[in-house]
Amino acid sequence: MSVIDSFRLNGRRALVTGSSMGIGLAIAEALASAGAHVVLNARNAQRLDAACAQLSAGGLSVSAECFDVTDSGSVREAVTRIESQGPIDILVNNAGIQIRAPLDQFNDDDWRRLMATNLDSVYYVSKAVAQGMIARRAGSIINICSVMSEVSRPTVAPYTASKGGVKMLTKAMANDWGPQGLRVNGIGPGFFKTELNERLVNDPQFSSWIVGRTPSRRWGDLEDLGPAAVFLASDASRFVNGHVLYVDGGVTAAL
Ligand code: NAP
Ligand code: GCO
Secondary structure (H helix, E strand, O other): OOOOHHHOOOOOEEEEOOOOOHHHHHHHHHHHHOOOEEEEEEOOHHHHHHHHHHHHHOOOOEEEEEOOOOOHHHHHHHHHHHHHOOOOOEEEEOOOOOOOOOHHHOOHHHHHHHHHHHHHHHHHHHHHHHHHHHHHOOEEEEEEOOHHHOOOOOOOHHHHHHHHHHHHHHHHHHHHHHHHOEEEEEEEEOOEOOHHHHHHHOOHHHHHHHHHHOOOOOOEOHHHOHHHHHHHHOHHHOOOOOOEEEEOOOHHHOO
């Protein structure tokens, strides 16, 4: 197989959670552009259908499954439905939320909602999808981590804890499922202009600070993430397992 051909995903099927917008939609578009059929997911059916229509209009092979990744029963039902149409060869656990507040004032219900979305869901969806991957002794799982998997800052302690958990669950999954033919890796995006960060993007002081903290001296562009996802989803990374690839302009390398 040529080096370039090792990046192709023709004949593969992918599920990307939380892919009606932002990083998930960008990754879904990249995987589909590399040849995969991609199943998009989110809770809001209208936005999900719009995202599906947008990628289909561009000639990409996509479909949609509307379910809440925090509901383990719905997750199992959706995975069964998706697998009835063909195997899930690639899973990207992307769905996630951010809630910012000083830890001593954090709302307990917000803690549970954030942990359920950012961490519990990675366990629910991965365990459901891994059943088929283990049976086929093949599959690539990519968990979306964060700069906050390595460092933190004030007001995002629960998010930091959740993303630290996703990083270590990624490594643990590689240990449990590597011997069964699966690869489990992470992508750690830096600071990207998405709805999740709208408040930060619109704060000139924060934006100036984070650009100054980033060696590449800019916010991330969503197009920066697709190639990393295609790499980890494809045979190009066939001997990469338990790794977290930071696509962050160098911010985790800087004091
Ligand atoms: P976003 O623009 O807010 O998009 C979040 C997506 O997840 C939406 O499609 C949303 O659709 C979906 N979602 C939320 N809760 C869900 C649930 N319970 N079930 C199914 N889908 C759900 O966020 P983003 O910035 O792209 O972030 C995506 C991921 O990247 C998150 O895990 C985030 O922690 C991580 N990340 C982001 C950045 C950044 O700079 N933006 C950096 C590092 C890591 P519905 O609301 O319709 O469900
Ligand atoms: C924040 C941001 C960050 C980014 C991202 C960085 O408030 O600091 O939301 O957490 O979203 O996770 O990698």
